[in-house]
Amino acid sequence: MALRRHLDEIPEPGCYMTWEQAGEPVVLVHTEAGAVKAFYNVCSHRGHPLLPSPRKTPATYLQVPWLELFTDGELKAIRDPEDFRDLDFSCRSLAGIRCETFGKFIFVNFDPEAVSLLDWLGPISDEWREFQFDQCRLSARHSFDLDCNWKIAMEANTEVYHVPNIHPTTVAPLLDHRRNVNTLYANGHGRMVAPRRELIRLRTQSRHGMWGRVPRSRQLVKLPAPAFSPMAFSPTGYPN
Numbered sequence: 001m002a003l004r005r006h007l008d009e010i011p012e013p014g015c016y017m018t019w020e021q022a023g024e025p026v027v028l029v030h031t032e033a034g035a036v037k038a039f040y041n042v043c044s045h046r047g048h049p050l051l052p053s054p055r056k057t058p059a060t061y062l063q064v065p066w067l068e069l070f071t072d073g074e075l076k077a078i079r080d081p082e083d084f085r086d087l088d089f090s091c092r093s094l095a096g097i098r099c100e101t102f103g104k105f106i107f108v109n110f111d112p113e114a115v116s117l118l119d120w121l122g123p124i125s126d127e128w129r130e131f132q133f134d135q136c137r138l139s140a141r142h143s144f145d146l147d148c149n150w151k152i153a154m155e156a157n158t159e160v161y162h163v164p165n166i167h168p169t170t171v172a173p174l175l176d177h178r179r180n181v182n183t184l185y186a187n188g189h190g191r192m193v194a195p196r197r198e199l200i201r202l203r204t205q206s207r208h209g210m211w212g213r214v215p216r217s218r219q220l221v222k223l224p225a226p227a228f229s230p231m232a233f234s235p236t237g238y239p240n
Contacts, residue, residue, distance in 0.1 A: 002107060002108055002109070002232065003105055003106075003107055003230060003232050004019065004026075004028070004106055004107065004108050004232070005017065005019075005028055005105075005106040006104050006105060006106065006138040006141075007030075007036065007101070007104035007105075007106060008104060008137055008138035009138065009141075010028060010029070010030040010036070011030070012030060013030050013031060013032045013033075013034065014030065014032070015029075015030045016028060016029045016030065016051065018041050018051050024040065024110065025040060025041040025042055025049055026038055026039070026040065026041055026097060026108065027039050027040075027041040027050070027051050028099070028106060028108075029073075031072060033072075036099060036101055036106055037072070037073060037096065037099055038096065038097040038098070038099035038108050039073050039094035039095060039096055039097060040094065040095045040097060042094075042095070044091070044092050044093065044094065044095065045092055050094075073093050073094040073096055074089070074090075074093045074094075075089045075090075075092040075093050076089075097109070097110060098110070098111065098112055098114065100116065100117040101117075102117060102118075102121070102125070102128065102133060103128075103132070103133025103134040103135075103136065104133055104134055104136060104138075105133060105230070120187055121187075121189070122185055122186050122187060122189065123185060124185060124189050124191070127191070150233045150234075153233060154231075154233050157231065158182075158190065158192060159180075159182075159192070160175060160177040160180045160192075160194045161177065163175060163177045164177060173197070174196055174197060174198075175194045175195070175196060175197065176194070176195050176196070176197050177194060179194070179195050180192065180193070180194040180195075181193050181194075
């Protein structure tokens, strides 16, 4: 299961976008029914890519002659049908990919036999609900090519032991790295919370128990800005 996109990137029915970071040609479609579906971006007849552009809006999407095909993945009509007698449309549909959403986050899974997204998330899903991700808007997306093993980049963001030495004048004055708490869950999930020094001071000086009335999701503040910044790592080399 992998977090791939945000619903704001295909906000309206008829919008779609393609990506190949996982090594597979994928197209995500916002259907007329309001659902998000994923398919292999490959023609089942000739095997060529169907949608070369990374993203389309409904206005330009109408220029694609296979509009109905992409809304639900099933072939509904073809040009000059009289030349294709007894054509079995069911054999020409797009191959679907497991696709689920949590709030506005879109997840894909190439294993059709895998457990559901909620089962895979486990107790993490209860904590995520506190952040109301269905109300979050996408403000920006950035992509970088890193000349290193993906584990190096990922593990650097799962500990704060390095903070006093690597970030002595920026992050270190803000975070109390000695009070960092890491919690491990099933399916490889984890949670890391490093308290900000200023919030610790406010909590100890809070009167009348006011701090206890603040929801946990509002007690967690992102360092750079009051925003949620998910990171997705896509290995491009072998071995990984």
